[in-house]
Amino acid sequence: MTVETTSIDTLVVGAGQAGVAMSEHLSKLGVPHLVLERARIAERWRTGRWDSLVANGPAWHDRFPNMEFADVDPDAFAGKEQVADYFVAYAKKFDAPIRTGVEVKQVVRNAGRPGFTVETSDGIIQANRVVVATGPFQRPVIPPIAPQDAALTQIHSADYRNPAQLPEGGVLVVGAGSSGVQIADELQRAGRRVYLSVGAHDRPPRAYRGRDFCWWLGVLGEWDAEVMKPGREHVTIAVSGSRGGHTVDFRRLARQGVTLVGLTKSFHDGVVTFEDDLATNIRRGDENYLSLLDAADAYAERNGLDLPQEPEARIIPADPECVTHPLHDLALAEAGVTSIVWATGYAVDFNWLKVNAFDEKGKPTHQRGVSKEPGIYFLGLPWLSRRGSAFIWGVWHDAKHIADHIATQRKYLAYYDGPQPQASIGNADDADSSNDASAASRVHKVSEIGVS
Numbered sequence: 001m002t003v004e005t006t007s008i009d010t011l012v013v014g015a016g017q018a019g020v021a022m023s024e025h026l027s028k029l030g031v032p033h034l035v036l037e038r039a040r041i042a043e044r045w046r047t048g049r050w051d052s053l054v055a056n057g058p059a060w061h062d063r064f065p066n067m068e069f070a071d072v073d074p075d076a077f078a079g080k081e082q083v084a085d086y087f088v089a090y091a092k093k094f095d096a097p098i099r100t101g102v103e104v105k106q107v108v109r110n111a112g113r114p115g116f117t118v119e120t121s122d123g124i125i126q127a128n129r130v131v132v133a134t135g136p137f138q139r140p141v142i143p144p145i146a147p148q149d150a151a152l153t154q155i156h157s158a159d160y161r162n163p164a165q166l167p168e169g170g171v172l173v174v175g176a177g178s179s180g181v182q183i184a185d186e187l188q189r190a191g192r193r194v195y196l197s198v199g200a201h202d203r204p205p206r207a208y209r210g211r212d213f214c215w216w217l218g219v220l221g222e223w224d225a226e227v228m229k230p231g232r233e234h235v236t237i238a239v240s241g242s243r244g245g246h247t248v249d250f251r252r253l254a255r256q257g258v259t260l261v262g263l264t265k266s267f268h269d270g271v272v273t274f275e276d277d278l279a280t281n282i283r284r285g286d287e288n289y290l291s292l293l294d295a296a297d298a299y300a301e302r303n304g305l306d307l308p309q310e311p312e313a314r315i316i317p318a319d320p321e322c323v324t325h326p327l328h329d330l331a332l333a334e335a336g337v338t339s340i341v342w343a344t345g346y347a348v349d350f351n352w353l354k355v356n357a358f359d360e361k362g363k364p365t366h367q368r369g370v371s372k373e374p375g376i377y378f379l380g381l382p383w384l385s386r387r388g389s390a391f392i393w394g395v396w397h398d399a400k401h402i403a404d405h406i407a408t409q410r411k412y413l414a415y416y417d418g419p420q421p422q423a424s425i426g427n428a429d430d431a432d433s434s435n436d437a438s439a440a441s442r443v444h445k446v447s448e449i450g451v452s
Contacts, residue, residue: 008034010406011118011127013107015041015098018133018380020087021064021396023096025403031410035133036120038103041091044137045084051162052186053080054241056178061214062392064090075212077241108354109373116355116375128375129406132353132364135380136390139349142342147267152332157183157343163190169338170194172272172330174264176201177236180343181248185240188258193336195327197264198250198278201238203285204292206247209300209307213239216296223388236345238285247289250282254320261327271331278326279319286316348381369402377402 012022015037026033040046055062060074062083067090072078078086091098099122106119107130118125140156147154153167157179163186170193173184184196204213217223238248254260262278293313300307330337350358357373359365365372368385378384379402380395388394 005124005126006034007126008032009127009410010034010129010131011036011116011125012131012133013104014133014135014380015087015091015096015100016044016133016135016380017042017087017392018135018395018399019098019131020091020096021399022131022133022379022403023091023098024064024066024094024396025400026406027094027096029403029407031403031406033097034125035096035098036102036104037098037100038121040084040100041098042084042087044135045080045087048137048158049080050157050160050183050186052242053182054078055080055083056239056241057214057391058212058241058245061212061218064392064396067093077245104352106352106354109356109375114375129377129409130375131377131379131402131406132350133379134348136348136382137346139347140342141345141347143344145264145266146340146342147270147272149267149270151338153339155339155341157341158346160341163187163192166192166339166341170336171339171341172264172332172337173197173341173343175199175236175343175345176238176250177343177345178239180236180341181238181253182240182242183341183343184258185242185253185256187341188253188256193259194257195259195261195330195335195337196250196253197261197274198281199236199263200281201236201285202288203238203248203250205289205313206239206245208293208296208313209310211296211307212245213292216292216299220295220299223386223391223394225387226385228383228387249317250285251317251320251323254322259327260320260322261330270333271329273329274327276326276328279323282319282323290314369398370405377406 010026010031010033012019012033012035015035019035019037020041023033023035037043054077056077058075059069059072059078062078063069063086068074069078069082069086070089072082103121104118105121108117110117115126115128116130118127118130140158142154142156157175160183171187172195173180173187174197176196176198180196184194188194206213208216240246240248250260260278262274262276262281265273265275350362350364355373355376357364357366357371357376364378364381366378369378371377379399380390382390384398385401386394389398
């Protein structure tokens with residue numbers, strides 16, 4: 001059997017928002033490249049999300065700079081299919097060289113020659129550079145405390161689609177970021193008894209003084225923050241674009257019928273135990289909420305912005321009983337809980353990438369996406385260069401930086417491959433051998449730059 005080998009300057013792995021953005025910038029710079037996607041363009045938006053999901057940011061914000069949504073009001077929140085269709089249309093706009101239905105199985109650095117050998121489901125590819133644009137949502141994480149109980153239906157939020165998917169009975173939703181909050185809300189509105197396990201979180205207002213929180217974070221410089229605040233590595237953001245967009249209010253969810261509980265601690269003999277931290281987590285979320293209002297008010301006053309006052313936004317309702325007298329444990333069967341939805345996030349999976357680009361914990365080592373392994377790049381990861389790096393607009397700007405880096409490297413290599421400077425020769429009888437040595441030294445230095 002003959003295996004077909006393809007050669008390409010730059011290979012981009014993944015055709016989600018990161019891969020499409022990368023392809024646009026490489027195309028503008030004239031860099032020959034190929035994008036491989038194991039399924040369809042933006043597949044995760046179509047099949048890795050629940051049915052009613054909408055973007056958490058308004059359409060004017062959650063897009064690339066060079067194209068608006070064709071069928072979504074700028075202040076509305078695009079549905080998951082609309083987002084996926086947007087990226088398909090965007091890729092067609094510049095005829096992106098995307099090959100779908102091809103899985104990358106392994107990437108190995110070549111020995112004694114430039115580039116990488118890439119094994120795919122459709123043959124071997126030789127690439128000078130590889131951009132890993134697979135994003136942060138690669139492997140759903142269910143914590144090891146999950147009970148081994150066949151009587152319980154347990155799924156990750158990545159596999160949740162709608163309430164009818166779960167068996168009759170109550171549901172424990174673990175995780176109170178955007179996914180957990182919206183799933184718990186949907187389940188409760190469908191008539192389910194819902195327990196929502198609330199951990200540490202940020203809770204920005206959906207909008208304040210007539211501007212969406214995405215706008216406020218922009219003018220306040222938060223999206224461009226380059227350094228994560230200490231202790232905030234695993235703090236989720238409770239924000240929602242569902243039902244036209246609204247501020248997440250855990251107390252309102254409780255009044256609606258959702259029972260709030262603390263961080264899920266352990267399971268034993270059909271009983272789940274919760275940490276005694278619910279009130280603390282709710283209060284710290286309030287502090288985060290109010291701090292953004294304070295920063296917004298200060299910005300408006302400092303810049304003389306004529307924005308409507310909104311004093312009612314600062315009214316914090318009284319704590320519901322589930323917060324003042326929280327459950328410390330719950331016998332699942334007695335409470336009628338038949339399902340657990342784990343809204344506990346994702347981990348990256350780079351087992352297919354056999355290169356020296358990771359630290360001792362397996363995390364990519366890079367500077368703004370430029371890996372310590374020359375020729376390997378990462379794109380779409382949280383905090384790649386700034387807070388907004390994993391968001392649609394943020395990944396576009398990170399892709400531009402990486403494309404510029406690739407184009408610069410190509411210029412060095414083009415100089416290395418071209419005619420080299422020669423020593424200046426005067427009278428043949430008294431040729432200066434030191435000039436010859438100097439020229440040889442210059443050629444050697446160019447070689448080192450070109451192949452690094």
